[in-house]
Amino acid sequence: MEKSIKHTISLLVSNKPGVLTRVALVFARRGFNIDSLVVSKAQSPEFSRMNIEATGDEKTLNLVLAQLNRLVDVIHAVDHANEDVIQRELALFKVSCPPEKRTEVLQIAETFRGQTVDIGDETITLQVTGKSSKVDAFHTMMDPFGILELVRTGKVLMSRGKAATA
């Protein structure tokens, strides 16, 4: 069994109904689980940009990439696992937070440059952005307080400098 590593695949696709299903089917057929998925309009409205995080072995990944590139609606699909790219993620944490814990929670949030987006008697909702590893670290820090709800956008990425994101 080959080692599973985390891949971030970016795709430029036609902005049409059904394209997401076609892309998802390529992953599903080989049992390649999708960890996160972001779809948004690309700079031209005819196209959409997809960022997909998935975990699996190298051989299957190469097959999946080739199969994605074979789709007529996919302009291109590229894995960025070993590249230095700009990557960001946004997360909202709703944390159990009685008044006596508030200072402590806010101090930790400050360290992560988190923002308070909602606050009440029992809860506080914080927004954190950054690399996925930073969001993971914040998750660990908030766990002891009791995370009531968590939502993450999934990773988005862009290549550095003048180079266009493939």
Added chain:
Amino acid sequence: MADKMKTAAEVMLDVLYESGVRHVFGIPGGNSIPIYDALTNHPLELILTRHEQGATHMADGYARSSGKPGVVCVTSGPGATNTLTGILTAMMDSIPIVVITGQSVTPNIGLDAFQEADILGMSFSSVKHSYMVTKPQDISRIIKEALHIATTGRPGPVLVDLPKDVSAALIDPTIENDRDLPGYKEIPVANSEDLNKTADLMNRALRPVIMAGHGVVLSGAEEPLLQIAEKMNIPVSTTLLGKGGFPDTHELSIGMPGMHGTAYANKALSGSDLIIAIGARWDDRITGIPENFCPNARKIHFDIDPVEMGKIIPVDCSVTGDAKASLEALLPLLEPGDTGRWNKQVNRWKREFPLKYRKEGKLRAQHIIEELARMAGPEAIACTDVGQHQMWAAHFVQSIKGRNWLTSGGAGTMGFGLPAAIGAQLARPESTVFTVVGDGSFQMTLCELATAANNKLPIKILITNNRYLGMVRQWQHMFYENRLTGVELEGNPDFMKLASAYGIKGFRVKRSSDVRKTLKAALAWNDGPCIIEAVVEQHDNVFPMVPAGATLDEMIIEAPRKKRSGAGDEQ
């Protein structure tokens, strides 16, 4: 504004016609009436089928035998879902067909309307591409794109779902509407580095084998393949779908590899130091367990589809591109090596382990298949269904060129044989067309006898009747301690009465000694189709056979010799 507005359906038929399409296969229903209405006075000829599966296999046979796309037009819901088997068959074997399905009117889609099926969604995993037309003015662009995608690169099926209100809408037919396919990849061209590496491996090989697949036939690479094989003196094995890509009659031909391949092809592959796969995708019926497949041989893979590279077998060199162009570029780089001893060895295997069957005793399917192919001549188009008879036909039909051998390989679709032959006869009316079917597979699409009879197509339908689903029976016999379950075809019709019910000529043959006489009469019968029912030995098994999970050199070359217990040879 044009002088005359046309319906989107009419514009669609015009685009098909202008692209060279002449026949449309299908059967109408409520949601395809606007398309059929447009066919009323159109030069496109409708071939009315009895079932949508038959229509797709006809389009497939049409495409396989001619290289031109086959076009299907059916209705929505069950009409559309009935095409899925044919679409899968075409996808697995890389066949260019365009399937146009009627659909509920646009406002009703997704609301469980009468005869609504999400055929677009169902198509995704078994088409090269698919469309739903939502704007009438898109129709000409989409049909042009569908034909282009189906026929270029690695060919395959394209589905176009056409809602009834869209097909009936009036549009200006003069609006130019060209292909717009930014994501459709160009055909890759083999790079010189890969070709040089390939040539180097081939020039140094002492025991090379070429494994020629469907890509050779699809790309028309027969000639450069022949030149390379002869120049380098390399034995050539043709896969089930590659049959005809290299002449079976050539002294370097070693027949089919794999599970029911020839003993000499499998021995050659097992003993080789270099396997050169050309347009063949290392199907599991050839490789078995990939890790155990010819581990001592280096491997080269020519394929047009980058997806196939390394998909099953890790190779030492891959050449991505069209087979014909790649082989033509490779030819000048090749220097004949020292394969003399190897060819002597391969020829010894050919002499020692020939394909054979018993000619005495009961009539054998192999006998009548071999005789029919021989008497029909080398230019005839041979079609098969799926099962034991298919493997025997692969063994005993001698193909000398591409597009004369039509069989469902990847999907293994029973019911393919008759409709594929109908499509082939329509595409090539001057050719003799015969189809070998089993009594089981034939009954899956036998309603298309009406289509063959209506169109007076002189197809010779050879039913090898052993009253069993023979291939499953063989597996149950060999690997499931002969627990025969669900394989006895009790209640088969009387095929002669069936022929006469359709107004078709019927011949029945039970004895080996009558084979030639019967086939002569059948081949002379040109007033529409005829059925030749051969009542054959019930318990014959296909050999050689590589049991599932075994390697090629562990094949069972012939039936084990046991005392006869009366029920049959292998019982």
